[in-house]
Amino acid sequence: MEIYYDYLLLIAAIILALCLIAAVYKSVVGPKVADRIVAVNMASTIVVMILCILTVYYHESYLDDVTLIYVLISFVAVVVLTNLFINVNMRKKFKEDQKKEREQ
Amino acid sequence: MALEWIRFIISALLIIVGLFITICGVLGFYKFKFVLNRMHAAALIDTLGLFFVLVGLIVAFGLQNKDGTFNIGAIKMLLIIVFLWLSSPVSSHLISKLIYMTDTNTDKETNEIQVNDFSESQGKEDEQNGIND
Numbered sequence: 387m388e389i390y391y392d393y394l395l396l397i398a399a400i401i402l403a404l405c406l407i408a409a410v411y412k413s414v415v416g417p418k419v420a421d422r423i424v425a426v427n428m429a430s431t432i433v434v435m436i437l438c439i440l441t442v443y444y445h446e447s448y449l450d451d452v453t454l455i456y457v458l459i460s461f462v463a464v465v466v467l468t469n470l471f472i473n474v475n476m477r478k479k480f481k482e483d484q485k486k487e488r489e490q
Numbered sequence: 491m492a493l494e495w496i497r498f499i500i501s502a503l504l505i506i507v508g509l510f511i512t513i514c515g516v517l518g519f520y521k522f523k524f525v526l527n528r529m530h531a532a533a534l535i536d537t538l539g540l541f542f543v544l545v546g547l548i549v550a551f552g553l554q555n556k557d558g559t560f561n562i563g564a565i566k567m568l569l570i571i572v573f574l575w576l577s578s579p580v581s582s583h584l585i586s587k588l589i590y591m592t593d594t595n596t597d598k599e600t601n602e603i604q605v606n607d608f609s610e611s612q613g614k615e616d617e618q619n620g621i622n623d
C-alpha cells in the first residue's frame with residue numbers, strides 16, 4: 387500500500403515542479419514589475435504545495451513547521467515589495483511635480 | 491484492506507483535481523495579456539488548488555499515527571490553508587493597488603477587454619444611449 391502512495395506523491399511533486407519552473411521563468415521575463423510580483427507569489431504557493439507533499443512522503447511532521455514559516459515569509463515579501471514600489475513611484479511623481487514648478 | 495483502498499482513491503482524486511487546477515492557473519497566467527487578468531488566474535492556485543492538494547494530503551497522512559497518538563502534522567496543514575486563504579486577498583489587493591499607482595495604461599487595457607467581451611448589439615445600444623461617449 388505504501389508504494390502506491392509513494393508513486394502518487396512523486397508524480398504530483400514532479401508535475402508541480404514543472405509548474406514551478408514555468409512560474410519562475412515568467413517572474414524573470416515578466417514585462418512589468420506587477421507581473422513579476424504576481425509570478426513570485428504564485429511560485430511561493432507552488433513551493434508550499436511541494437513542501438507539504440514532502441512532509442507526507444517522508445513522514446516527518448517537522449517539515450510542516452518549515453512550511454508555515456515559508457507561508458508567513460512569502461506574505462511579508464509581497465507586502466514589502468508592493469509598498470516599496472508604491473513609495474518609489476510616489477517619490478518619482480513628487481520630483482517631477484517639483485521640476486515643473488521650478489520651470490514655471 | 492478495502493478501507494485503505496477507499497482512502498487512497500479519495501486522496502488521489504483530491505490531489506489530481508488540485509493539480510489540474512494548478513496547471514490551469516499557470517496556463518492562464520501565460521494566456522492572458524494584462525496584469526489584472528493574470529492576477530485573476532494566479533489567485534486560482536492560491537485558494538482552490540492549494541485547498542484540494544492539502545486536503546488530499548491530509549487524507550493520505552491520516553489523523554492518527556501508527557502507535558495511536560494524535561498526528562499534529564495534519565492540523566498544521568489545515569492552519570496553512572487558513573492562513574493562505576486569509577493572506578491571499580490582502581496580497582491581491584496590494585498588487586492591484588501597485589498596478590493602479592504605477593501603470594499608466596490601465597484605463598486603455600480595461601476598455602479593450604470590455605469592448606471584446608460585449609456583443610455587437612450591446613455596443614449599439616450603448617452608442618444610442620451615449621454611454622460610450
